[in-house]
Structure formats: structure tokens, C-alpha cells
Amino acid sequence: MNLTIEQLAEILAGIAKAQQAIIDGINSENASWKSTHLIPKLTTASNMRLATPRLLDVPSRILLRSQTRVAMDVETITRMLHEAISGESVPAVPPPKPAVSIPADYVAPAAPVVAAVAAGAVAAAAAGAESTPAAGGDDLSHFFDT
Numbered sequence: 001m002n003l004t005i006e007q008l009a010e011i012l013a014g015i016a017k018a019q020q021a022i023i024d025g026i027n028s029e030n031a032s033w034k035s036t037h038l039i040p041k042l043t044t045a046s047n048m049r050l051a052t053p054r055l056l057d058v059p060s061r062i063l064l065r066s067q068t069r070v071a072m073d074v075e076t077i078t079r080m081l082h083e084a085i086s087g088e089s090v091p092a093v094p095p096p097k098p099a100v101s102i103p104a105d106y107v108a109p110a111a112p113v114v115a116a117v118a119a120g121a122v123a124a125a126a127a128g129a130e131s132t133p134a135a136g137g138d139d140l141s142h143f144f145d146t
Contacts, residue, residue, distance in 0.1 A: 005078055005082065005085075008081060009074045009078040009081055010074055012058065012059060012062055012077055012081075013062065013071075013073075015059070016059070016062045016063050016066045016071070016072075017066070017071075019066070020063070020066045020067075023038060023067075034067070039064075042060055042064045042067070045057075046060035046061040046063075046064045047060075051089070052084070052088070053080055053083060055081075055084040055085065058080055058081060058084050062077060062080075
């Protein structure tokens with residue numbers, strides 16, 4: 001019987017899920033056990049100092065990642081197995097391109113208005129003019145004197 005890398009990745013994900021159930025059971029009895037004992041030992045076993053994992057490090061890295069909120073998916077495990085077997089980094093799948101492309105010279109409609117207001121404020125400050133409120137020019141200098 002021959003296994004593909006994808007099938008091996010699914011088996012490793014299932015083993016990590018079973019191990020995670022045991023870890024959750026132990027952690028429910030002793031709340032600090034996971035952070036005090038398990039995570040340091042798992043970090044050492046997974047040899048996180050190496051950028052490219054060895055085949056020996058893959059199961060520990062999968063279980064270490066299972067301790068976070070988001071466990072590894074089969075595609076990530078498959079990529080890690082390819083890296084461990086070949087010894088080279090395998091690039092992640094590029095994200096899909098957006099359906100709508102925005103031209104590089106596109107300027108949002110509000111940008112000229114904001115630029116004009118800012119230019120007016122800079123010109124007024126440079127001229128030493130006193131700033132007046134935009135809502136009707138009311139004098140608010142004595143607002144808090146009540």
C-alpha cells in the first residue's frame with residue numbers, strides 16, 4: 001500500500017486531533033498544566049529554530065499549532081511535508097486576485113475636497129488669519145465662560 005503526501009497529511013491531522021482531546025482532558029483537571037508544562041516541551045520537540053522543518057519535527061509542529069485557536073489544515077500540513085522531504089521552502093498558494101481591479105491613477109471623489117480644505121487652512125494659517133468655525137462663523141470664544 002502506498003500513501004500519498006496528502007493522505008499522510010490527513011492521518012497526521014487526525015492524530016493531532018486525538019492528541020488534542022487528551023491534552024484538553026488533562027488541562028481541564030489542571031488549568032495551568034498546558035502553559036506550564038506542555039507548550040515549552042512541545043516547542044523544544046518541534047525544533048522551531050529551524051526555518052525548514054525536518055520530517056521528525058512535523059508531528060510536533062502540527063500538535064503545537066493545535067494549541068492555538070486555528071489548527072493546521074491539510075494543505076498546510078502537505079506543504080510542510082513537502083518542505084521536510086525536499087529540504088526547500090515551498091511557497092504558499094498565492095491569494096486569489098480580486099474580481100475588480102482599480103486603476104492606479106484612480107482618485108476617490110472626496111480627495112480633491114479634502115485637499116482644497118486643507119490647502120485653505122494652510123493658507124489661512126500662513127497669512128496669520130484667525131480661524132472661524134465652519135458653521136456660520138459664530139464666535140465661540142466665550143462658550144465655556146458660563
